[in-house]
Amino acid sequence: MRVLGVDPGLTRCGVGIVDGAPGKPLRLVHVAVLRTSPDEDIATRLLGIETGIEALMAEFTPDAVAVERVFAQHNVRTVMGTAQAGAIAIVAAARRGLPVALHTPSEAKAAVTGNGRADKAQVTMMVTRLLRLEAAPKPADAADALALAICHVWRGGAQARLEAARRAVRQTGSRS
Amino acid sequence: MRVLGVDPGLTRCGVGIVDGAPGKPLRLVHVAVLRTSPDEDIATRLLGIETGIEALMAEFTPDAVAVERVFAQHNVRTVMGTAQAGAIAIVAAARRGLPVALHTPSEAKAAVTGNGRADKAQVTMMVTRLLRLEAAPKPADAADALALAICHVWRGGAQARLEAARRAVRQTGSRS
Numbered sequence: 001m002r003v004l005g006v007d008p009g010l011t012r013c014g015v016g017i018v019d020g021a022p023g024k025p026l027r028l029v030h031v032a033v034l035r036t037s038p039d040e041d042i043a044t045r046l047l048g049i050e051t052g053i054e055a056l057m058a059e060f061t062p063d064a065v066a067v068e069r070v071f072a073q074h075n076v077r078t079v080m081g082t083a084q085a086g087a088i089a090i091v092a093a094a095r096r097g098l099p100v101a102l103h104t105p106s107e108a109k110a111a112v113t114g115n116g117r118a119d120k121a122q123v124t125m126m127v128t129r130l131l132r133l134e135a136a137p138k139p140a141d142a143a144d145a146l147a148l149a150i151c152h153v154w155r156g157g158a159q160a161r162l163e164a165a166r167r168a169v170r171q172t173g174s175r176s
Numbered sequence: 177m178r179v180l181g182v183d184p185g186l187t188r189c190g191v192g193i194v195d196g197a198p199g200k201p202l203r204l205v206h207v208a209v210l211r212t213s214p215d216e217d218i219a220t221r222l223l224g225i226e227t228g229i230e231a232l233m234a235e236f237t238p239d240a241v242a243v244e245r246v247f248a249q250h251n252v253r254t255v256m257g258t259a260q261a262g263a264i265a266i267v268a269a270a271r272r273g274l275p276v277a278l279h280t281p282s283e284a285k286a287a288v289t290g291n292g293r294a295d296k297a298q299v300t301m302m303v304t305r306l307l308r309l310e311a312a313p314k315p316a317d318a319a320d321a322l323a324l325a326i327c328h329v330w331r332g333g334a335q336a337r338l339e340a341a342r343r344a345v346r347q348t349g350s351r352s
Binding site: 041042043044046047050070079080083084085086087088090091093094095099100102 | 217218219220222223226246255256259260261262263264266267269270271275276278
């Protein structure tokens, strides 16, 4: 299973692609940060993120997309941008028929470190170790996107099957 | 100028299309509410909104899109959905090269009633009057989308020219 993890943001949108399956070694496919300038208007910025994510999907053909679930507990302006950038990633995946899962930051941290409150250094260290990299992934702040992708490899399979089952039931229901 | 106004929301996304120009009579082209079910997953909902907005743009070919600017002062869950749905509308417009403007709810209310704190009934009454409709527009809660479109007809032209000028300056700057 190839998973694209997206740590959404307007100014910096982390993207990490990982190959893996539960119980098997993980492999880093690609990691990057999509950037847009705060000097641009919101339409240009969202289009830039969409173009970047579309290009990644076309080049690396992930089987699933994991996006960080946003909470509004932080800075209000940041959260709005995060929600907007996340929506772009979610709909880009949906347009291609790819399953989309949302995982919270704590779920991603817990998946790679065992601790939902782990700090950035610990997450980066474990991502480096789990992907058997010789050095920490660069750019450094895309480690969260890789943690999301790894989280999804390990939890996502079950979630996707549940969701597929739920859709099947719903469709059967609406036909009857 | 034909303007598509979007009052974004996941469960109910108001859309209103108005023809007009500053100092000329306004004309209602189309009004509707795009709905998605809270029982669906977020990817399905955002894709539903995108499909609906794309269809409107294809059918009615607006010259500009006005989207309500979201603030995080209300219910946190609602605001996240509003930000996500708004992002879908913004990027759909940007993909077509249409200018996008954001107006606050107060700006839209002030444009049609003269009072930025006008209540829903007053906004609906003025939208009905300004568009010279025989009855209040239906569905009723798309009146906000029409108010946004009208607001944009009256203020948007100047904004769009400013933005175009700003881009031109920026591009000249980056070439030098």
